[in-house]
Every structure is written in C-alpha cells, then in structure tokens.
Amino acid sequence: MENEKLIIQALVYSIIFLVLITTGLILFFHYSRRKILQKELEKVDLKLENQQKILQTSIAIQETERKRISQDLHDAISSKLNIVSLSTNMLLDDSSITDKQRASLNQILEITSTTLESSRKIAHDLMPPILDKFGLKVALEELFENVSTHTTIDIEHNIDELTRLSETNHLHVFRIVQELINNSIRHGKANELAIFIEDNQKGFIIHFQDNGIGFNVKNICKKNGIGLQNINSRVKILNGTLKIESTKNKGSLFKIQCKYHEQN
The missing domain is CATH 3.30.565.10 (Histidine kinase-like ATPase, C-terminal domain)
Structure with a gap:
C-alpha cells in the first residue's frame, strides 16, 4: 500500500510538473508572439510614417515646381508678350503702313493678347x-x-x-x-x-x-x-x-x- 501511495504521489507531482511546464511554455509562446506582433506593428507604423514623409516631400516638390513654372510664365513669357503687344501697337500708329500690313499687325496683336490671357490663367491656376x-x-x-x-x-x-x-x-x-x-x-x-x-x-x-x-x-x-x-x-x-x-x-x-x- 505504501508503495502504491508513493507511486500515486509521484504521478500527481509529475502531472503537476507537466502542467506547470506546459503552462510556462504556453505563456512563453504567448508573450513571445505578442512581442513579435508588437515589433511587426512598430515596423508597419514606421513604414507608414516613412510613406507619409515621402508623400509630404513629393507634394512639397510638386508645389515648388508649380510656383517656379508660374513665376516663369509671369516673368519670362508674359513680360515678353507685353513687349510684343506694345511694339505692335506702336507700329499700328504708323500712318505709312499699308492695309495688308495693318491687317497682319492686328492679327499679331490678337494672337498676342489671347496668348497673354492664357498665360496669366495658367499661372493663376498653378499658384x-x-x-x-x-x-x-x-x-x-x-x-x-x-x-x-x-x-x-x-x-x-x-x-x-x-x-x-x-x-x-x-x-x-x-x-x-x-x-x-x-x-x-x-x-x-x-x-x-x-x-x-x-x-x-x-x-x-x-x-x-x-x-x-x-x-x-x-x-x-x-x-x-x-x-x-x-x-x-x-x-x-x-x-x-x-x-x-x-x-x-x-x-x-x-x-x-x-x-x-x-x-x-
């Protein structure tokens, strides 16, 4: 009987030990998985943060380019078109030009005015x-x-x-x-x-x-x-x-x- 009690006790302790080991392993894998998931989430957050920074940089570059093109349209193209328009008006004031020349100059003036208006509109839309x-x-x-x-x-x-x-x-x-x-x-x-x-x-x-x-x-x-x-x-x-x-x-x-x- 004594031997049986010892065997039962040994079995009970063995079962308790196995339960503790199993529980420990489950907890270990659970917390390990949580740490892994946490690290993965941190990586995702970092990736999203980097994407956001890239996005912001891309938009900023786009707006800078819009501003540059708008400024170029205003300073380079519009100013030169204004000079063409003024010069054409001066030529039209010349009484010695023929009707054919006057018609051509009026056509140049009309094209210049239309192009100037389009240039201003594009510049305005850009910035x-x-x-x-x-x-x-x-x-x-x-x-x-x-x-x-x-x-x-x-x-x-x-x-x-x-x-x-x-x-x-x-x-x-x-x-x-x-x-x-x-x-x-x-x-x-x-x-x-x-x-x-x-x-x-x-x-x-x-x-x-x-x-x-x-x-x-x-x-x-x-x-x-x-x-x-x-x-x-x-x-x-x-x-x-x-x-x-x-x-x-x-x-x-x-x-x-x-x-x-x-x-x-």
Whole structure:
C-alpha cells in the first residue's frame, strides 16, 4: 500500500510538473508572439510614417515646381508678350503702313493678347496669388466665380474660415477642391455643384456634391487615378479621411473629415 501511495504521489507531482511546464511554455509562446506582433506593428507604423514623409516631400516638390513654372510664365513669357503687344501697337500708329500690313499687325496683336490671357490663367491656376494675400475663403470664392463665369456650372457654396490651419495646409484644401471641381466637370459632366467647408473645435469637414453621371465607387478606388491619388495624398497630410458615395446618373458625394494637428 505504501508503495502504491508513493507511486500515486509521484504521478500527481509529475502531472503537476507537466502542467506547470506546459503552462510556462504556453505563456512563453504567448508573450513571445505578442512581442513579435508588437515589433511587426512598430515596423508597419514606421513604414507608414516613412510613406507619409515621402508623400509630404513629393507634394512639397510638386508645389515648388508649380510656383517656379508660374513665376516663369509671369516673368519670362508674359513680360515678353507685353513687349510684343506694345511694339505692335506702336507700329499700328504708323500712318505709312499699308492695309495688308495693318491687317497682319492686328492679327499679331490678337494672337498676342489671347496668348497673354492664357498665360496669366495658367499661372493663376498653378499658384493663385490671392491665396497668399487674402486667404483660403476668398481664394475659393474667386475659384467658384471663375468656374461659373467660364462654364455653365452653377455652384452653391458656404465656406468657413479655417483660422487654425497653416498656410501650407490652406493650399492643400484649395488643391483638393480644385481637383474635385475639375473631376466633376471633366468626368462627371455635372452642371450643379454644392461645396461646404465647416469648421469645428476638433477639425473641419469638406462636403462636395455634384449632379453628374456618377460612377462605380469600387471600380474608381481600384483604378485610383492620378486625380484621386492627389486628393487622397493631400487628405492624409491634413490628417483626414475621405468617404465617397456615388450612384449612376445620380451624382457623387465626397465627404472629407480632417482633425487638427496639435501644432495648428
């Protein structure tokens, strides 16, 4: 009997020992896996952070290039076209020129004036000077007025002043709205737009809606064209999210919600 008790005790202790070992191994693998997952998450966060930095650098380079081209158009091309225009007007004042020469000079003047106007418009679209001088609200209102003047588009809008946003981020908001308008006109075939920007304590909301032909949201997101890529990139820089709703022949809705960064 004594031997049996000893054997049972030995078995019990062995089982307890095995349970402890097994539990220890389970805990070891559990915490090891947690550490591995934590490291992987840190790698993902670092990768996303690097992607964000690359994205911001890419956008900054793009804007610098836009500014340079705009300045070149203004300084180099527009100034020279103005000289051509002045010289042509001086020649037209010469009473000794023939009717044929006068007609040719008038044609040169017309072409020069048209090219000069196009050059100014391109320069303005690349880098609107009103944005630096008067801010986002005025710049967007001028954009809406220009679109309505040169197209049949009717734009309903209400824009809050985003005073807590930096000048650089004002430019991102301007570019997002500009790209959305271009897409609605070019691809959506819309003739009515509703654009609202609402400011609040935590951030701001951009609400953009058109009455265009609509599209399949899943397909457009898979294709991820250049226009949508630019919008997404700027939304990420603004610490925001983009939600798209669209139905065939019933228009599209873009809702962008952005949270203010601490430094803003």
